[in-house]
Amino acid sequence: MIKFLLWCILFVFCWPLALLALVAYPFVWLLLLPFRVIGIAVHGALELVAALIFLPARLLRAI
Structure with a gap:
């Protein structure tokens, strides 16, 4: 909604630039x-690496 309002303001001030x-x-x-x-x-790859790093701690916490 904010992008549309900014575009409307740009259209009022400079309509060729707004159309471009x-x-x-x-x-x-x-x-x-x-x-x-x-x-x-x-x-996704970084989340996988983080999950592998924290896996031993999660296993120990589950025991």
């Missing part, structure tokens, strides 16, 4: 999509 932003936003989103996928994969 409206057209360019999907292309920027598609360009950044691989970086998000890589970030999710790296986060």
Whole structure:
């Protein structure tokens, strides 16, 4: 909602720039999509490493 309100303010002050932003936003989103996928994969790998490191402590705590 905040992005939409900011876009409306930009549209009032400079409508050509607002229309350019409206057209360019999907292309920027598609360009950044691989970086998000890589970030999710790296986060998952780090969670796996943390789970393996803390596994002995969790096993000892369960006993």
